[in-house]
Amino acid sequence: GTYWxxxxxGFQEQRGLYGPLVIEPREPEPFEYDREHVVMLTDWTDESPERVFAKLKKRSDYYNFQQRTVGDFFRDVRTQGLKDALADRKMWGEMRMNPRDLADVSGYTYTYLMNGVAPAGNWTGLFKPGERVRLRFINGSAMSYFDVRIPGLKLTVVAADGQYVHPVAVDEFRIATAETYDVIVEPSGQDAFTIFAQSMDRTGFAAGTIAVREGLRAVVPELDSRAMLTMADMGHGGMGHEMGAMGNEAQAAAAQKPADPHAGHTMPPAAAPGNPAGGQAAF
Ligand SMILES: [Cu+2]
Structure with missing residues (x-):
């Protein structure tokens, strides 16, 4: 399966000390393909990672330039009324959270890479029309989530984190830090397709091309509009405006992070919770 x-x-991973790890199966795989490419997505900064970390320790939203403004407040007053607009600010303020907190580090400092290549470098994987191509997507970033699509192609996901899954055809998938997805595509009808991986906070993208020869490029889409977090995203679905009056217990729950797939990392792989086969190798 596909691992990394x-x-x-220290910060060696952010500095680029990582690599894909493909383990050939002993038994035949439950799907067929004609060729394969690893597509490793990462985030690179020219700043020293120590400096990035030091900034975040002092101010966790240092790299977030998408915060709500006074203009957003007046728009919300117009659409929701003054009382609800104020209650919404109070709710987020009391949680000391931010509905635009989609990423700690953004495209302000990051360049998003595909197999180590910036979008302008146009990493290219080759295919012949009619072939089934297996793409081994790996999110090897330090802290970026990507929404991945190939305009014009269906993506048939056949494995996740190295484990086979019942094949499912999608137009787009979200890949979290450290996750891997194996996808089969059947490119035909055009000479080049863009692999477009936009960061979840929409501050940048990694992009490359699958093409019939080197040097081709298909249209690279615009970034989609950014999402706004809701109470449901913070684990408070259905609570709505009662949040303003929530007690300490609810606030403690709000502060708890969702299960982190990276968390089982220092344990032996077999002991990692929810991941009996071990999602990755560490060295
Ligand atoms: Cu790790």
């Missing part, structure tokens, strides 16, 4: 490895020493 990276350093756990």
């Amino acid at each position: 490895c990276h350093s756990h020493s």
Whole structure:
């Protein structure tokens, strides 16, 4: 299956010490393909990672330039009324959270890479028309989630985190940090298709091309509009405006992070919760 490895020493991973790890199966796989490419998505900064970390320790939203403004407040007053607009600010304020907190580090400092190549470098994987192509997507970023699509192609997901899944055809998938997805595509009808992986906070993208020869490029889409977090995203679905009056217990729950797939990392792979086969190797 498709795995990857990276350093756990200091900030070596953010500095690029990682790599794909493909383990050939002993038994035949439950799907067929004619060729394969690894598509590793990462985030690169020219700043020293120590400096990035130091900034975040002092101000966690340092790299977020998408915060709500006074203009958003007046728009909300117009559409929701003054009382609801104020209650919404109070609710987020009391949680000390931010509905535009989609990523700690953004495209302000990051360049998003595909197989180590910036979008302008146009990493290219080749195919012949009619072939079934297996793309091994790996999110090897330090902290970026990507929404991935190939305009014009259906993506048939056949494995997740190295484990086979019942094939499912999608137009787009979201890949979290450290996850892997194996996808089969059948490109035909045009010479080049863009692999477009936009960061979840829509501050940038990684992009490359699958094409019949080197040097081709298909249209690269615009970034989609950014999402706004809701109470449901914070684990408070259905609570609506009661949030303003929530007690300490609810606030403690709000502060709890959702299960982190990376969290089982320092344990032996077999002991990692919810991941009996071990999602990755660390060295
Ligand atoms: Cu790790």
